[in-house]
Amino acid sequence: MSANDRRDFDLAIIGAGPAGMAAAAQAASAGLSVLLLDEQARLGGQIYRDIERTSEQRGRILGKDYLAGRALVDDLVKSSITYVPQASVWQADQDGHLCYTVEGLATQTKAHRVLLATGALERPVPIPGWTLPGVMMAGAGQILLKQSGLVAKRAVIAGSGPLIYLIAAQMVRAGNPPLALIETQTAADFWQAQHHLAGALRGWRYLIKGLGLIGELRRAGVKRYRGASDLQAEGQERAEALRFSHRGKQQWLACETIFLHMGVVPNTQLSRAMNLDHYWSAAQHCFHPKTDGWGRSSAAAIFIAGDGAGIAGAKGAELAGRIAALRIAADLGRLDEATMAQSATPLHRELARERAARPFLDRAYPASSQVLAPDDATMVCRCEEVSAGDIRRYAAMGCDGPNQAKAFGRAGMGPCQGRYCGLTVSMLLASVNQRSLDETGYFRIRPPIKPLTLGEIAQLDDPDAGAKEVMDLG
Amino acid sequence: MKTASPFEYLAQPTNLVAVRFDGQTYQLPKGENLAAALLAAGVRSTRENPGSNAPRAAFCMMGACYECRVRIDGASVQACMIQVRDGLVVEKMQPIGGQSYER
Incomplete structure (x- = not known):
C-alpha cells in the first residue's frame, strides 16, 4: 500500500x-x-x-x-x-x-x-402454497420469539434439521407447543448418517443437546411424523392447513401458521x-x-x-x-506471524471439534427431494412468480444458466434478488441440462444488493472518492 | 383485514402508540418491530404481489425476503426492518393501479 x-x-x-x-x-x-x-x-x-x-x-x-x-x-x-x-x-x-x-x-x-x-x-423450501400468508420460515418464528416475545398459537413445523427440535422445544417452554412436527428425513437417512458417526461422537455435545430436546418434545406430547413427504400448504387468503403423505397415507392438519425449515x-x-x-x-x-x-x-x-x-x-x-x-x-x-500462529492453534483445534458433527447432521437431516427438485407447478421464485416447470421449460429451450433464466422469465429479478430462489434455479437447470452445479453457476449478483433511492446515492458525501463507482451501479 | 392474531405475546406489551395501517388504526407497542407488531395485531397480509395480486405477508423476519414490504412516506420499506413509532402511517403495497402487470 x-x-x-x-x-x-x-x-x-x-x-x-x-x-x-x-x-x-x-x-x-x-x-x-x-x-x-x-x-x-x-x-x-x-x-x-x-x-x-x-x-x-x-x-x-x-x-x-x-x-x-x-x-x-x-x-x-x-x-x-x-x-x-x-x-x-x-x-x-x-x-x-x-x-x-x-x-x-x-x-x-x-x-x-x-x-x-x-x-x-434458511434454505428456500419451495412447496405448493409456500407464498400464503401464515407460511413462514421456522427461523422467522424463532426471531419473533427472541425479538418480540411472540409465540405462534396453532402452528406446525415442517421440514428437517436439528433447528426444528430447538424451535419446537422453545415453543413448548413458551406454553404454546406446536401442533405437530412433520419431518421429511427418513430412517434410511439416519442409517446412512452412521458412516459419519465417529465425527458425530467428537461433536457429542450437539448430539446430547439434540437428544435432550427430542426428550422434551416427547414429554410434552408433541406428535412427530417422521419420513413425511409431499408437503403442501393449503388455504385461500392464508394458510389454513398442511397436507402431506406419511406411511402411504394422506394427512391433513388444520393450523394457522406453518413454519418451514430445511437447514441453513x-x-x-x-x-x-x-x-x-x-x-x-x-x-x-x-x-x-x-x-x-x-x-x-x-x-x-x-x-x-x-x-x-x-x-x-x-x-x-x-x-x-x-x-x-x-x-x-x-x-x-x-x-507477528509466530504470535498469530500460537494464538490461533487452540482456536483451530476447537473449530475442528465444532465442525465434527456437521457431516453426520447433513446426512441425517438432508433437504428433501421435494425442495431440491420441486414439482413443475410449484412456485420457485416468489417475487416474480416463476414455477419450477417454467425453469425446466427454459432449460429445454436452451437456457443453460441462471443469468439467462432471468431473461427468459425474470426469475431472481424481484426485490429479494434471488435470495429465496437462487439455489433452486441453479439446481433445476443443472439437473435438466445434466451439467454440474459449478458449471451451471449462480445468479450474477450486482450492487446495490439492497434497494436504494436515488436520494441516497446523491447524498454520498465525498464525490471524488465514490462518484465513479456509484455511477457504475447499473 | 383485522382478525384474531395467530400469535400471542408472552407478556402483554405496554406503551402502545397509534399506527395507521391500510386505513385502520392499531395500538402497537412503541419501539417494537413493525412486522412483528402487525402480525400480533392480527394483520394477516401486508401486500399483494404484482402479477397474481395474491396476498403476501412477513416470511423471513430478517430483511432478506422482502415479502413484508409496505409503503411509508411514499417509499417501499421492509416492515421487519422498521420500529414502531407514534403516528406512523403505513400503507399496504398494491400492484400499480390495482392491476396486475402485463407479463
Whole structure:
C-alpha cells in the first residue's frame, strides 16, 4: 500500500452476529481500528437476536446456548470500536471500499481489510402454497420469539434439521407447543448418517443437546411424523392447513401458521456481489465462497467468517471470527506471524471439534427431494412468480444458466434478488441440462444488493472518492 | 383485514402508540418491530404481489425476503426492518393501479 492510500479503518466488519462480534473484539485488542456495520438495531445477529434486552422469562425459554451470546456482547462493548447499527451495506469491492445506508443516509468508507460476517439464510423450501400468508420460515418464528416475545398459537413445523427440535422445544417452554412436527428425513437417512458417526461422537455435545430436546418434545406430547413427504400448504387468503403423505397415507392438519425449515445455507449475496470465487458443496447442497484456513477469500483483502463461509453454527462462527481477526492483525503488521500462529492453534483445534458433527447432521437431516427438485407447478421464485416447470421449460429451450433464466422469465429479478430462489434455479437447470452445479453457476449478483433511492446515492458525501463507482451501479 | 392474531405475546406489551395501517388504526407497542407488531395485531397480509395480486405477508423476519414490504412516506420499506413509532402511517403495497402487470 502506498503512503497516500488513506483509509478510514484498518478493518471493516459486516455483520454483528457471533463471527462479527468476536472478530471485532479480537481485532480491537490487537490495536486495529474497527468499523462494525450491522443491519439490525441491536447486536447479536440472528442467532443472538436481541440478546442485550431479553427478559428472564425469554432467556429461560430460549435456553443457555442463546444466553451464551451475552458474553460476546459484554466483550465487545468493552472494546474500542466504531459500531453502526441499522447500517445496510449495499456495495463493497475487493479493494475495501464500502457503501452503506443508515436510516436513509448513505455513507462510504474504505478499510484495509474487510471481513464479511453475514451469516446464513434458511434454505428456500419451495412447496405448493409456500407464498400464503401464515407460511413462514421456522427461523422467522424463532426471531419473533427472541425479538418480540411472540409465540405462534396453532402452528406446525415442517421440514428437517436439528433447528426444528430447538424451535419446537422453545415453543413448548413458551406454553404454546406446536401442533405437530412433520419431518421429511427418513430412517434410511439416519442409517446412512452412521458412516459419519465417529465425527458425530467428537461433536457429542450437539448430539446430547439434540437428544435432550427430542426428550422434551416427547414429554410434552408433541406428535412427530417422521419420513413425511409431499408437503403442501393449503388455504385461500392464508394458510389454513398442511397436507402431506406419511406411511402411504394422506394427512391433513388444520393450523394457522406453518413454519418451514430445511437447514441453513451460507448467505453469499455480498460475496457474490464482490465477485469472489465460490464452489458447490455437494454434501450441503449449496454454494460456499472459497476461503483458506484463516477465512481469506479469493481476494487478498477480503475475509469471510462464520456461517457465511460454510455452516458451522454459532460457536464455530465465533472461533472463525477470532481466527480471521488474528490473520488480519498479522497482515497489517500489528501481530507477528509466530504470535498469530500460537494464538490461533487452540482456536483451530476447537473449530475442528465444532465442525465434527456437521457431516453426520447433513446426512441425517438432508433437504428433501421435494425442495431440491420441486414439482413443475410449484412456485420457485416468489417475487416474480416463476414455477419450477417454467425453469425446466427454459432449460429445454436452451437456457443453460441462471443469468439467462432471468431473461427468459425474470426469475431472481424481484426485490429479494434471488435470495429465496437462487439455489433452486441453479439446481433445476443443472439437473435438466445434466451439467454440474459449478458449471451451471449462480445468479450474477450486482450492487446495490439492497434497494436504494436515488436520494441516497446523491447524498454520498465525498464525490471524488465514490462518484465513479456509484455511477457504475447499473 | 383485522382478525384474531395467530400469535400471542408472552407478556402483554405496554406503551402502545397509534399506527395507521391500510386505513385502520392499531395500538402497537412503541419501539417494537413493525412486522412483528402487525402480525400480533392480527394483520394477516401486508401486500399483494404484482402479477397474481395474491396476498403476501412477513416470511423471513430478517430483511432478506422482502415479502413484508409496505409503503411509508411514499417509499417501499421492509416492515421487519422498521420500529414502531407514534403516528406512523403505513400503507399496504398494491400492484400499480390495482392491476396486475402485463407479463
